[in-house]
Amino acid sequence: MKVLFASTKEQEEKINELVNYFYSDIFPYYYEDEEIAEFKSIGVLKIEKHHFEKIGTLKDAYQVIASLQTIIVILEEKIHKKMNKRYEELFNHNVQILNKFTIPFPFFYTQFNSNQKISTESFSIYKSAANEMLI
Template sequence: MKIVSASTNEQEQFIEELVEEMYKEVFPIYFSDETIVKLEKMSVLKPTEETIIYNGTLKEAFEIMSSLQTLIAVLKQADEEEKQKYAGLYDRNREILRSYGYNLPLNMSDFLTAGIERDLFSCYTRSANNYLI
């Protein structure tokens, strides 16, 4: 018999927040709104009932959270030269996410060449404030 600890509601919510951060802060840096819409339709980083392998254990939640945080850090902070250096780290964390049903069909090379097509204003970026002017 094996005893496992279940993940907390806060951890589940944090995973959702990290996925939202990918869509609202990382993807708009590299992709146009049209491309992000296509990624949403493909359920990128949003597992469905058929594809999810995540069982809600504490270990799995931490692996998913740390993989998402690593991808966000590499994609938001690294310059082009560092991104090539961190390609192995990117691939490893992408595979961890895929093993739990969080599909990310983008290679590091997609982020190296994608910055050209981004929009100056994106409907996916977070607003600077909550007031409508």
């Protein structure tokens, strides 16, 4: 007998939170607003109910969470400095994990070019606010 533990609602929320982080804190440093809007329209990182059905166990959910977090860390570091070949291999491995769960992430490591990145001071409708004031 084998006992499996189903993924939790909190894990699903964390996955959605990481996807939102891509759109608000990663993509704006590499792509223009029009390109990011196109990513949304074609369903990049769009996770629907059937994805969560495929991510059925705790192990699966943790794999997806870890893959998203790893890709985020690599791309955040790539904003500030040149990365070596090992990071590209790690990036590709984690993209393969997302593909295994049919989560659309149709990018190659080289598409996140730090030489062509958008200025950190630029404005984007997708970027998180640097500060918020409640009125």
